[in-house]
Amino acid sequence: DARVTQTPRHKVTEMGQEVTMRCQPILGHNTVFWYRQTMMQGLELLAYFRNRAPLDDSGMPKDRFSAEMPDATLATLKIQPSEPRDSAVYFCASGTIHYSISGPWDYEQYFGPGTRLTVT
Amino acid sequence: AQTVTQSQPEMSVQEAETVTLSCTYDTSENNYYLFWYKQPPSRQMILVIRQEAYKQQNATENRFSVNFQKAAKSFSLKISDSQLGDTAMYFCAFMKPGSSNTGKLIFGQGTTLQVKP
Numbered sequence: 001d002a003r004v005t006q007t008p009r010h011k012v013t014e015m016g017q018e019v020t021m022r023c024q025p026i027l028g029h030n031t032v033f034w035y036r037q038t039m040m041q042g043l044e045l046l047a048y049f050r051n052r053a054p055l056d057d058s059g060m061p062k063d064r065f066s067a068e069m070p071d072a073t074l075a076t077l078k079i080q081p082s083e084p085r086d087s088a089v090y091f092c093a094s095g096t097i098h099y100s101i102s103g104p105w106d107y108e109q110y111f112g113p114g115t116r117l118t119v120t
Numbered sequence: 121a122q123t124v125t126q127s128q129p130e131m132s133v134q135e136a137e138t139v140t141l142s143c144t145y146d147t148s149e150n151n152y153y154l155f156w157y158k159q160p161p162s163r164q165m166i167l168v169i170r171q172e173a174y175k176q177q178n179a180t181e182n183r184f185s186v187n188f189q190k191a192a193k194s195f196s197l198k199i200s201d202s203q204l205g206d207t208a209m210y211f212c213a214f215m216k217p218g219s220s221n222t223g224k225l226i227f228g229q230g231t232t233l234q235v236k237p
Contacts, residue, residue, distance in 0.1 A: 031223040037163075043211065043227040056224065089163055095223045107153055107215065109223055111165035 002026045004112035006092050012118045018080040021115045023092030024073055032075045033109070034060075034067055035091040043091075049075065082119045089114045122147045124214050126228035133202045134236050140187075141197045141231050143212030149173075153215040154188065154195045155225065160208040168210070171195065199233075207235045 005024045013019055025032050033048040047057035047067040057067060064083070069075045079086055095109035123146045133139035145154070156168040171179045171188050178186050183203075187196045199206055212228040 033223060033225075042229055045224060048223060050223075091165060093165070097217075107217065107223070108167070108170075109155075109215075109225065110167060111157075114163050114165075116163070 006112035016081040021077045023075040025094030029094035029096040031095045033093040038088045124228040132234040155213040157211045
């Protein structure tokens with residue numbers, strides 16, 4: 001049963017510290033996403049990659065956030081320096097497209113368990 | 121820009137009964153995907169069901185089915201024989217495939233469903 005994995009599951013840190021979140025996408029998936037979920041904003045897309053190349057990071061505060069995919073099995077999201085307003089649950093998701101006889105394509109996207117970040 | 125609206129912030133249903141969650145969306149595209157995700161208290165996002173806009177037949181997955189009305193831009197989720205484990209927040213999501221958009225989900229605000237014993 002293939003799953004997206006994320007580490008750490010929980011992180012508590014002080015304002016100003018660097019935070020690194022990691023994600024292992026499902027093997028064979030070529031698209032990786034980072035989302036942030038807060039009560040106020042709901043689910044927001046921060047960045048996404050296809051075949052390890054960044055496609056869109058317009059949802060990410062670039063002065064403090066950075067997203068990378070050093071290889072096909074690892075995606076990272078870093079916050080430096082962290083601020084209390086960054087407290088949220090951060091989800092990684094991976095997806096892929098299948099070309100099937102029933103239609104032009106078939107798409108699936110699965111989420112990891114999330115990293116709950118608290119910045120004090 | 122595409123938007124997704126879930127007009128029911130909270131709903132409740134008795135165990136074993138049927139409940140329908142509403143979702144409407146706004147798009148000028150003809151080809152797209154729609155999804156329902158479930159988020160239980162564990163916070164895990166779980167894919168419940170998906171619908172391709174080019175398919176006229178409504179998608180079904182066991183007790184979950186959708187009523188896809190393309191002209192009305194409506195995509196409701198019906199849960200039959202509700203179970204306590206169905207208690208969760210449910211998100212409707214839209215995706216417009218394309219070379220740079222494929223996979224980019226736009227979510228609604230969510231509907232919290234409480235299944236009562």
